[in-house]
Amino acid sequence: MATILLIEDNAEVRENTAEILELANYKVLTAPDGKVGVQLAEEYHPDLIVCDLTMPVLDGYGVLHMLNKKNAAHHIPFIFLTAKTERADVRKGMDMGADDYITKPFNPLELLNSVESRLKRAVSIKEMALSGINGVDSLLEMVSTDQAMKNLREGRNINRYKKKQCIYQEGNHPSCLFYVIKGKVKTYKRNDDGKELITGLYNEGDFLGYSPLLEGSTYKDNAETMEDSELAIIPRNDFEELTNVNLQVMQRFIRLLANNIAEREIQLLGLAYNSLRKKVAEALLVVSKKYNPSSSDCFGIDISRENLAAIAGVAKESLIRTVGDFRDEKLIDIREGCIFITNAKKLAELSN
Numbered sequence: 120m121a122t123i124l125l126i127e128d129n130a131e132v133r134e135n136t137a138e139i140l141e142l143a144n145y146k147v148l149t150a151p152d153g154k155v156g157v158q159l160a161e162e163y164h165p166d167l168i169v170c171d172l173t174m175p176v177l178d179g180y181g182v183l184h185m186l187n188k189k190n191a192a193h194h195i196p197f198i199f200l201t202a203k204t205e206r207a208d209v210r211k212g213m214d215m216g217a218d219d220y221i222t223k224p225f226n227p228l229e230l231l232n233s234v235e236s237r238l239k240r241a242v243s244i245k246e247m248a249l250s251g252i253n254g255v256d257s258l259l260e261m262v263s264t265d266q267a268m269k270n271l272r273e274g275r276n277i278n279r280y281k282k283k284q285c286i287y288q289e290g291n292h293p294s295c296l297f298y299v300i301k302g303k304v305k306t307y308k309r310n311d312d313g314k315e316l317i318t319g320l321y322n323e324g325d326f327l328g329y330s331p332l333l334e335g336s337t338y339k340d341n342a343e344t345m346e347d348s349e350l351a352i353i354p355r356n357d358f359e360e361l362t363n364v365n366l367q368v369m370q371r372f373i374r375l376l377a378n379n380i381a382e383r384e385i386q387l388l389g390l391a392y393n394s395l396r397k398k399v400a401e402a403l404l405v406v407s408k409k410y411n412p413s414s415s416d417c418f419g420i421d422i423s424r425e426n427l428a429a430i431a432g433v434a435k436e437s438l439i440r441t442v443g444d445f446r447d448e449k450l451i452d453i454r455e456g457c458i459f460i461t462n463a464k465k466l467a468e469l470s471n
Contacts, residue, residue, distance in 0.1 A: 121238055122146045124165040126156035126182060127200065128174040132223070136169070136200070139227045140234070153177030157185045165195060167238055169230075172201035172212070183215050187356065194360055196237040200225070216354050218276075276352050286342035286350065287328060293338060296358045297327040302348025303410070303422070306340045307429060316390075317429040318383065320409045329372050330379065332358055345422055390432040399441040400469040402431035403451070407460055419457030 123145045127133035130151070137147045148163060150156035153170070154177045160168060168186075172179035179199055186195065198219040199212050209220050218240075219233045277300065280286065286297065286304065297304075299321050306319040306327075318340050321327050331338050332355060362369040389401055403420065406427070411418035420427075428438040442458065445451045450466055452459045460466060 120144060120146050121166040122148065122163065123234065124148045124150065124156060124159055124163070124168045124170075126150045126153060126168065126170040126174070126179075128152055128171060132171075136230070139230065140169075143231050143234075145234070153179065153182040153185075156182055160186060160195065161189065166241065167196045167198070167234060169198045169200050169234070172199050180211070180215065183212070183217060187216055194241075194356065196241050198233055198237060200230075213276075216356065278350050278352055280344045280348045280350065282344055282346050284344050286344065287338050289339060289341050290337050293328055293331045294355050296329055296332060296353040296355070297342075298351040298353060299323050299325045299327060300349040300351055302350075303345040304342060304348060304350075305345050305426065305429075306342045308340045315425075315429040316432055317426060318386075319379065320406065320430070322410055326372075326375070329358075330376055333362075333372060333376060345426060386432075395433060395437055395441055396444075397469055398431040398433055399438055399445070400450075400466045402427055402438075403445075403458065403460060404463070404466055405430060407463070417459075419454065419459050421457045 123140055125133060125137055125140065125147055127136060127149070128151055133149055133151070137149055140147045148159050148165060150159050153174050156168070156170060157177065159165075168182075170179045170182050177185070179201065183197055186197070196218045197216065198221060199217050200221050200223065202223045212220055218237050221230060221233060280302070287293070289308070301323055304321040304325075304327060305317050306321070307315050307317045309315045327342060327350070328338070362372065389398060393401065406420050406422065407418065410420070424435055424439055424442075427442075428435040431438060433441075442451065442453070445466075446453055448465075450460070450462045450469075452461050
């Protein structure tokens with residue numbers, strides 16, 4: 120039987136909510152304010168916490184902040200229960216690590232569904248960490264299942280971004296790991312003259328922003344969507360807890376980090392020594408390999424010429440001229456703005 124800690128200063132709401140949870144076969148601990156709630160959380164380590172936002176002594180934000188500082192309690196699923204419906208209030212709670220946000224008055228079924236989904240996800244993460252999971256693949260599999268995606272949506276753990284919207288900026292401190300559910304994302308650096316160099320491309324199923332989490336540093340580049348995208352947000356605490364208890368997961372992320380470094384070294388060598396034609400050919404092949412892993416003949420490279428030039432590390436005008444040359448040489452075809460590689464072998468020879 121799962122234990123739920125209910126923190127609510129309104130006695131009538133506290134009693135009614137506790138009764139609903141008990142009828143659903145949960146063991147319920149109750150606290151009349153945030154201070155008592157934190158004490159009970161430390162003493163009993165409940166499986167889930169439902170907490171009012173506006174309370175005397177210590178409000179819901181304060182409770183969440185205190186629990187996040189305590190290693191034994193920061194991993195407990197946390198649901199806000201409140202009459203506040205302002206977007207800023209919701210966003211603040213989610214940024215602090217809350218898993219869900221239910222507004223009063225609420226339907227009992229809404230509360231029970233949220234509690235059940237949060238508990239299931241917590242059990243999945245714990246079982247994965249304790250059973251010797253097979254690295255990042257298992258984590259990816261967990262967050263890729265239909266039920267997990269449903270849970271992430273219900274828990275407001277998915278951020279939706281418009282095309283060219285910033286995800287994070289160079290110099291900021293990371294607070295979470297990103298997982299690309301839908302869309303395309305780029306990371307880039309920009310010099311004082313405004314010239315951009317793309318340092319990484321990310322597709323559906325890729326993790327993003329793990330380097331500064333592993334290094335304990337700030338972001339070294341910027342991240343921006345290349346099209347409308349959806350990214351799952353994995354809080355930093357969850358990521359660190361998983362990597363701390365499971366060596367395989369840590370090793371897999373270290374391999375990803377090492378691969379990124381190797382790719383950057385190759386990119387820098389190309390920028391330093393490759394000819395213009397080689398740079399553009401390499402950029403086309405990199406994009407095709409990233410977004411067309413099955414090498415389908417019908418795949419069209421549908422990214423802006425600015426982004427393609429930033430991948431190649433050349434001026435936009437030079438890229439357009441070289442792409443035109445490649446089309447004349449029957450190495451590529453251009454239809455409705457998309458670039459189709461028609462002779463990958465010849466392009467590969469140019470890029471070597």
